[in-house]
Amino acid sequence: MADFLQQVVSGLASGAIFASLALALVLIYRSTDVVNFAQGEMATFATYVAWSLMDHGMSYWPAFVLTLVLAFLGGATIERTLIRPVEHRPEIAIVIVTIGLLIALNGLTGWIWGAEVKAFDSPFPNETWDVGGVAISQQDIGVLVVCLLTVTALWAFFRFTTLGLVMRAVANEPTSSRLVGVRVGWMLALGWGLAAVLGAVAGMMAAPTLFLDPTMMLIVLIYAFAAAVLGGIDSPVGAVVGGLMLGVLINLLGAYVDFVGSELRLPTALFVLLVVLMIRPQGLFGHVAVRRV
Amino acid sequence: MIINFAAFVVIAVVIVLLPRFMGEFRLSQFTFVALYFIALLGLNILTGYNGQISLGHGAFMGIGAYASALLILGRPGLEQYQLDPPSWLPLGDGMTPAFTIPLAGLVTGIIGLVVGVPALRLAGVSLALATFALAVSLPTIAKRFDQVTGGGGGLSLLLPETPFGWDISTRHWLYYEAWVTAGVMFLFAWLMVRGRLGRAWRSIRDGEVAAASSGVNPALYKTLAFGVSSFYAGVAGALLVIEVAFVNPDTFPVGLSILLLASTVIGGLGSLSGVLFGALVIEFLPVYSENPPLIDAEFSTQAPSVVFGALLIVIVFLLPGGFAGLLRQVGRWINRGVVRATTKRTAPAPTSDS
Numbered sequence: 001m002a003d004f005l006q007q008v009v010s011g012l013a014s015g016a017i018f019a020s021l022a023l024a025l026v027l028i029y030r031s032t033d034v035v036n037f038a039q040g041e042m043a044t045f046a047t048y049v050a051w052s053l054m055d056h057g058m059s060y061w062p063a064f065v066l067t068l069v070l071a072f073l074g075g076a077t078i079e080r081t082l083i084r085p086v087e088h089r090p091e092i093a094i095v096i097v098t099i100g101l102l103i104a105l106n107g108l109t110g111w112i113w114g115a116e117v118k119a120f121d122s123p124f125p126n127e128t129w130d131v132g133g134v135a136i137s138q139q140d141i142g143v144l145v146v147c148l149l150t151v152t153a154l155w156a157f158f159r160f161t162t163l164g165l166v167m168r169a170v171a172n173e174p175t176s177s178r179l180v181g182v183r184v185g186w187m188l189a190l191g192w193g194l195a196a197v198l199g200a201v202a203g204m205m206a207a208p209t210l211f212l213d214p215t216m217m218l219i220v221l222i223y224a225f226a227a228a229v230l231g232g233i234d235s236p237v238g239a240v241v242g243g244l245m246l247g248v249l250i251n252l253l254g255a256y257v258d259f260v261g262s263e264l265r266l267p268t269a270l271f272v273l274l275v276v277l278m279i280r281p282q283g284l285f286g287h288v289a290v291r292r293v
Numbered sequence: 294m295i296i297n298f299a300a301f302v303v304i305a306v307v308i309v310l311l312p313r314f315m316g317e318f319r320l321s322q323f324t325f326v327a328l329y330f331i332a333l334l335g336l337n338i339l340t341g342y343n344g345q346i347s348l349g350h351g352a353f354m355g356i357g358a359y360a361s362a363l364l365i366l367g368r369p370g371l372e373q374y375q376l377d378p379p380s381w382l383p384l385g386d387g388m389t390p391a392f393t394i395p396l397a398g399l400v401t402g403i404i405g406l407v408v409g410v411p412a413l414r415l416a417g418v419s420l421a422l423a424t425f426a427l428a429v430s431l432p433t434i435a436k437r438f439d440q441v442t443g444g445g446g447g448l449s450l451l452l453p454e455t456p457f458g459w460d461i462s463t464r465h466w467l468y469y470e471a472w473v474t475a476g477v478m479f480l481f482a483w484l485m486v487r488g489r490l491g492r493a494w495r496s497i498r499d500g501e502v503a504a505a506s507s508g509v510n511p512a513l514y515k516t517l518a519f520g521v522s523s524f525y526a527g528v529a530g531a532l533l534v535i536e537v538a539f540v541n542p543d544t545f546p547v548g549l550s551i552l553l554l555a556s557t558v559i560g561g562l563g564s565l566s567g568v569l570f571g572a573l574v575i576e577f578l579p580v581y582s583e584n585p586p587l588i589d590a591e592f593s594t595q596a597p598s599v600v601f602g603a604l605l606i607v608i609v610f611l612l613p614g615g616f617a618g619l620l621r622q623v624g625r626w627i628n629r630g631v632v633r634a635t636t637k638r639t640a641p642a643p644t645s646d647s
Contacts, residue, residue: 035418035422037348092346093613095346095418095421096609097606099348100603100604103599103605104605105602106602107596107597107598110598111596115595222426222429225422225425226426229422263433266429267433269430270427281419
C-alpha cells in the first residue's frame with residue numbers, strides 16, 4: 001500500500017508537468033485555434049536559458065523568475081512575427097509554421113548549447129518525508145506545488161482581472177471584441193506569452209529528473225497532447241485534470257503491469273490518445289464541436 | 294501539357310544516364326532520392342490533395358522497412374539470429390527482396406489505417422497528433438518487441454545480387470530498382486489525382502461540408518487517402534532497408550517524419566511536379582548546409598535543422614505553392630513574355646484613316 005501511494009504521488013508530480021504543458025497547448029488552441037507543435041521546443045529553449053543564467057552565477061529562484069519573463073517576451077514575439085502573418089490563412093498553414101518553428105528551435109538549441117546532456121539543479125532537497133510509513137519525495141511535492149501554483153495564478157488572472165476577462169472575450173468572440181475596441185492582435189500575443197511561461201515552468205520542473213538535452217521535452221509534449229485530448233482540447237480544467245490523471249495512470253501501469261514496464265509508457269499515451277479520439281472525441285471536459293451544415 | 298511531358302522525358306533520361314557519371318556513393322545517394330520521392334508522393338496525396346497532416350510518415354517508412362526485412366529473412370533467417378518470433382506471425386521462409394516491396398506497402402497501409410481511422414473521423418489536427426505520437430513511440434515499441442525486431446541491435450540483411458545475369462553492380466541494380474518503382478508509383482499517383490479520386494480528395498480539402506453535401510463521403514475518401522499514403526511510405530521503407538541492408542529502431546527517428554512533411558511543403562502542396570525537388574532537398578540539404586559550398590565555413594551539425602525550419606516558414610509566408618508554385622509562376626512569366634513578343638510583331642500597324 002505504501003508503495004502504491006508513493007507511485008501515486010510521483011505520478012501526480014509528473015502529471016503536473018504534463019498538465020502545465022497541456023494547459024499551454026489549450027491556451028493557444030483557444031486563442032489561435034491551432035495546436036502549437038513547437039510548444040515543447042519553446043519550453044526546452046527556455047530551460048536552457050535558465051541553465052545559462054545559473055551557469056553565470058545566478059541563484060535558482062531569481063533565474064527562474066527571469067526565465068519566465070524572458071519566456072513571456074519570447075512567446076509574444078513569436079506570435080507577433082511568425083503567427084500573425086498567417087493568422088487568416090487555412091489552419092494547415094499555421095500548423096506548418098509551428099512545425100517549422102519546432103525544427104528551427106530544436107536546431108538552434110543544439111547549435112547554441114551543444115547536444116550533450118546537462119545536469120540541471122533542483123531547488124528542492126533530494127530527501128523524503130515520512131508520512132505514516134509512506135516515503136514521499138520532497139522533489140515530487142515541490143514540482144507538484146510549483147506547477148499547481150502557476151496554474152492557479154493563471155486561473156485567478158483569467159477569472160478576476162479585467163485583462164483576463166478581455167482575453168477570454170477574444171478567445172470566444174474575436175469579431176465582437178474587436179468591435180468594442182479590444183486590440184485582438186495584442187491579446188493573442190499575450191496568450192502566446194502566457195503559454196510560453198507555462199511551458200518554461202514545465203521545462204524547468206522536468207529538467208532535474210529528465211536531464212537537459214535538446215530533445216528533452218519531445219516526450220513530455222506527446223504526454224501533453226494525450227492529456228489535452230483526454231481532458232478536451234478546448235478545456236483548461238480538462239488539461240489540468242487530464243495531465244494529472246495521465247501521470248498517475250502511466251506511473252501505475254509502468255510500476256505494476258509487467259507488459260508495460262518502463263518501455264511501453266510512451267506507447268500507452270498514444271493508446272490513450274487513440275481510445276479517447278474513438279470513444280469520446282471531445283474529451284472529458286471539452287465541448288462537442290457543432291458545425292453549421 | 295507538352296512542356297510537362299517533355300520535362301518528364303528529360304528527367305527520365307537523366308535518371309537512366311546518371312549512373313554513368315558517378316561512383317557508388319553518389320549513386321547510393323540518388324537511390325535515397327528515389328525512395329524519398331516515393332514517400333513524398335504519398336505524403337503529398339494526403340497533405341497536399343486531401344489537406345490532412347501526417348507527422349508519422351517516417352514511422353510508416355519504418356514499419357515498411359521492418360515488414361520487408363522480416364519477409365526477406367523469413368522464420369529461418371530470424372532463428373539464425375536467435376530470435377523467437379511468435380508462431381502466429383506469417384513470416385514465410387524468406388523471399389527475394391524485390392517481391393517484398395508491395396507486401397511491405399500493404400502491411401504499412403493496413404497498420405496506417407488502424408492508427409489513422411480513430412483520428413480520421415474528426416476534422417482538424419487529430420491525425421497530426423496521433424501520427425506524431427506514433428512517430429515518437431515507434432522506436433520504443435520496436436525495442437520492446439525485440440524477439441521480432443532484434444531490439445536495439447536491429448536486423449541485418451545481405452545485399453541482394455544483381456538478377457537476370459546483368460553485368461552491373463548491386464548498387465546499380467538497386468538504383469534502377471528504386472527508380473523503376475518510383476516511376477510506377479508516380480504514374481499511379483498521377484492517375485489517381487487527375488481523376489475522380491483526386492477530385493473527391495481536393496473537394497474535401499477545400500470544404501468538407503460542401504463536399505459532403507455534393508455526395509462525397511468525407512470519412513471514406515479521407516481514410517482512402519491515408520491508406521494510400523501509408524502504402525507509399527511502406528514501399529519507400531522497403532526500398533530503404535533493401536538498399537542499406539540494415540534496420541534498427543534509430544533508422545527512423547521522429548526527425549525523419551518531420552523532415553518528410555517539411556519537404557512536402559517545400560516541394561509544393563497539391564502538385565506532383567515539385568515532389569522531385571522535395572526529395573532532392575531532403576537528401577542533399579543536410580549535407581550542404583553543414584558544409585556550405587562556395588563559402589569557406591563549417592557550420593554546426595545542427596545547422597541543417599535551423600535552415601530547414603527557417604526555409605519552411607519562409608516558404609509558407611512567401612511561396613505557399615512551394616517549388617511547384619514557383620515553377621508555375623515562372624512558366625506564366627515566360628508564357629506572357631512569348632505572347633507579348635508575338636503580338637507586338639503581328640499586331641496590325643495603326644492606320645491613319647481614323
